[in-house]
Amino acid sequence: MLRKLLIGTALASGLAFAAHAEDVKEVQMLHWWTSGGEAAALNVLKGDLAKEGYAWKDVPVAGGGGDAAMTALKAMVAAGNYPTASQMLGYTVLDYAAAGVMGDLTETAKKEGWDKSVPAALQKFSVYDGKWVAAPVNVHSVNWLWINKAVLDKIGGTEPKTFDDFVALLDKAKAAGVIPLALGGQNWQEATMFDSVVLSTGGPEFYKKAFNDLDDASLKSDTMKKSFDNLAKLVTYVDPNFSGRDWNLATAMVIKGDALVQVMGDWAKGEFNAAKKTPGTDFLCYRFPGTDGSVIYNSDMFGMFNVPDDRKAAQVALATATLSKSFQSAFNVVKGSVPARTDVPDTDFDACGKKGIADLKAANEGGTLFGSLAQGYGAPPAVANAYKDVVSKFVHGQIKTSDEAVTELVKAIDDAK
Amino acid sequence: MSTVATSQIKLTPEHARPRASVRSRLQDALPKIVLAPSFAITIVFVYGFILWTIYLSFTNSKTFPSYVLTGSRAYQRLWGWTFDTDPPSSWYTSITNMGIFGFLYIAICLALGLFLAILLDQKIRGEGVLRPIYLYPMALSFIVTGVAWKWFLDPGLGLEQTLHQWGWTSFHFDWIKNKDFVIYTVVIAGVWQASGFIMAMFLAGLRGIDGEIMKAAQIDGATTFQLYRRIVIPLLRPIFLSAFIVLAHLAIKSYDLVVALTSGGPGGSAWLPSNFMYEYTFKRNEMAVGSASAVIMLMTIVAIIVPYLYSELREKPR
Numbered sequence: 001m002l003r004k005l006l007i008g009t010a011l012a013s014g015l016a017f018a019a020h021a022e023d024v025k026e027v028q029m030l031h032w033w034t035s036g037g038e039a040a041a042l043n044v045l046k047g048d049l050a051k052e053g054y055a056w057k058d059v060p061v062a063g064g065g066g067d068a069a070m071t072a073l074k075a076m077v078a079a080g081n082y083p084t085a086s087q088m089l090g091y092t093v094l095d096y097a098a099a100g101v102m103g104d105l106t107e108t109a110k111k112e113g114w115d116k117s118v119p120a121a122l123q124k125f126s127v128y129d130g131k132w133v134a135a136p137v138n139v140h141s142v143n144w145l146w147i148n149k150a151v152l153d154k155i156g157g158t159e160p161k162t163f164d165d166f167v168a169l170l171d172k173a174k175a176a177g178v179i180p181l182a183l184g185g186q187n188w189q190e191a192t193m194f195d196s197v198v199l200s201t202g203g204p205e206f207y208k209k210a211f212n213d214l215d216d217a218s219l220k221s222d223t224m225k226k227s228f229d230n231l232a233k234l235v236t237y238v239d240p241n242f243s244g245r246d247w248n249l250a251t252a253m254v255i256k257g258d259a260l261v262q263v264m265g266d267w268a269k270g271e272f273n274a275a276k277k278t279p280g281t282d283f284l285c286y287r288f289p290g291t292d293g294s295v296i297y298n299s300d301m302f303g304m305f306n307v308p309d310d311r312k313a314a315q316v317a318l319a320t321a322t323l324s325k326s327f328q329s330a331f332n333v334v335k336g337s338v339p340a341r342t343d344v345p346d347t348d349f350d351a352c353g354k355k356g357i358a359d360l361k362a363a364n365e366g367g368t369l370f371g372s373l374a375q376g377y378g379a380p381p382a383v384a385n386a387y388k389d390v391v392s393k394f395v396h397g398q399i400k401t402s403d404e405a406v407t408e409l410v411k412a413i414d415d416a417k
Numbered sequence: 418m419s420t421v422a423t424s425q426i427k428l429t430p431e432h433a434r435p436r437a438s439v440r441s442r443l444q445d446a447l448p449k450i451v452l453a454p455s456f457a458i459t460i461v462f463v464y465g466f467i468l469w470t471i472y473l474s475f476t477n478s479k480t481f482p483s484y485v486l487t488g489s490r491a492y493q494r495l496w497g498w499t500f501d502t503d504p505p506s507s508w509y510t511s512i513t514n515m516g517i518f519g520f521l522y523i524a525i526c527l528a529l530g531l532f533l534a535i536l537l538d539q540k541i542r543g544e545g546v547l548r549p550i551y552l553y554p555m556a557l558s559f560i561v562t563g564v565a566w567k568w569f570l571d572p573g574l575g576l577e578q579t580l581h582q583w584g585w586t587s588f589h590f591d592w593i594k595n596k597d598f599v600i601y602t603v604v605i606a607g608v609w610q611a612s613g614f615i616m617a618m619f620l621a622g623l624r625g626i627d628g629e630i631m632k633a634a635q636i637d638g639a640t641t642f643q644l645y646r647r648i649v650i651p652l653l654r655p656i657f658l659s660a661f662i663v664l665a666h667l668a669i670k671s672y673d674l675v676v677a678l679t680s681g682g683p684g685g686s687a688w689l690p691s692n693f694m695y696e697y698t699f700k701r702n703e704m705a706v707g708s709a710s711a712v713i714m715l716m717t718i719v720a721i722i723v724p725y726l727y728s729e730l731r732e733k734p735r
Contacts, residue, residue, distance in 0.1 A: 071699055078481075095480040095702065185594075185683060241573040243594040243683040382479075385701045389507060389685060396596050396684035399504045408504060415494070416701075 030059040030086035041334040082305035097128035105132040117341035119364040134301040136340035142265040143196040143288040173260040182250040182259035185243035187392035191374035200290035211373040228402035269336035285352040295363040298375035386412035478704035491709035530615025551613035563677025566606040596686040622656035
């Protein structure tokens, strides 16, 4: 009996070994794009890979969100069980690359010409130590205004070009009895808005120095103080019930016409699309006043892990498909973001998407493409979260003056560095 | 009888059949064998990881665990934050919230649970219906409780909005949006969930009290109030202790309630130490600081549980 069992086990493991000797025709993917539009967008990629004979296998994540996925990834990597690729954000890619668990796609990158087509600012996160370790999927930008056109027409407003224009427009909305500014009072939303405020108040140079280089003098400067004052001014235009609201509920307020405008990244467009609204006729997308010509970005990446040799072919196929022009276009049309390579035709995109693509190209060439600190592309997570703490405490009144906010910001960032 | 026979065989080895000896040895060892896996799992996954966490708190671990000991910098940072009161640091907020929440949650649950139990103990009709109604909130997870109360307390959706629609327009209740009061909404939701369970514990205790003592007291002319004050409540002392332990550990680990109810509160003003720990370990990649805060939480629990265990074990010396 025992012998039979042993022989059986040996045979089975032998079979398993034989199967492993060939290439594994499967892509194991850890991601949290499970809801409506995002899942549909990802299906395009699944279809592309299926055509080449690769099966797609989702790595299950309990709980759904990005945090849960990152916790699951940490556990998988600690156990030495790498997925083919994982959806990753900003510094996470670099952290894992520094830990030596990422693969090397440089060969594929050279063949496909990623060096030239992917913006240099993005390559900071997808290339580590001269090696391509991640395939960027899209570029989101956060310095957008989302305006309900019907409300704007009703109050007789026009596109605000400067911060003062913006305040005047918000005043008009207030006088007309609409909620001027839709904001969700969660720390990342407040900080995302503050990214734009700082860029508008201090200009591109200042933003880069303060929020990408973490330059002490800039963080302490009067311009930063002024930025906090401007933020405080904007916060006076939100409804009293804003604290804790989810971002998509704030977007819904604009869609329904309860509120005039939301300052949010271009993922908000997905909500407008889902509500069957058309850009230009139902809603308008303007750059945050005073930030035209610059783009504050964040980007989703597929981090590629150092998988065993028999799984490398599948990984290369995934990376190639991810950065193919057809997928970049199809995916980003649905997702609301813009392609991560600047040579993708914009024919399928709506007005906002076309503007986004043009802006990204111009910002890339003009050197005004900056990582969003609130979204974790300006500095490592410890610093980014310390920053969100300070902004949120300022918005909610634990920090009372802009003087104090600047002191706290410098202290928090120094502490986290 | 059979045991006697076995031991006799054991005593006389020349007559002992090997089979019986193996069997009896197996019987002796069986409880240990059965318990061994769970024992091993507990040793590794509870105590092993406690030691690991303590070790990590003395390293410079960031995103991933690092095993280089670098001293007590994580504790020094936490200690520094403990006195950062203006503006409040996240750690200061967390521990003061723990104090407010822990005290109110335990005190109100005990008081309300006892009160409800005494009312239900009055031989009323329909007790069978009422008891589960109070008990059922405990069957819900903290997440469900949190979301339900979030909607109920939201001024734009729940209670305030409803009362405004009914015409009471001056009604104002926005604690959940207020940085100074948001922690009290966590208390409300927590008490709602746990007080029914505490009631059930007290009810069981009340049912266990000897009716003769009560009758004797009544014959001696004790009023109802005196009866409860002098006889019933003192007799319930062990229940108080058990309830306290149950509530204390629920209070310290109630991370999900804060997340579901307040998503951290305005400017992080509803954080408890467990939120702090998760946030620093997994979101901010400061694993050493997260571990240090976890160790401090553990020490707090130990400070509560050890005296309790000590007193319990001493009472039954035998």
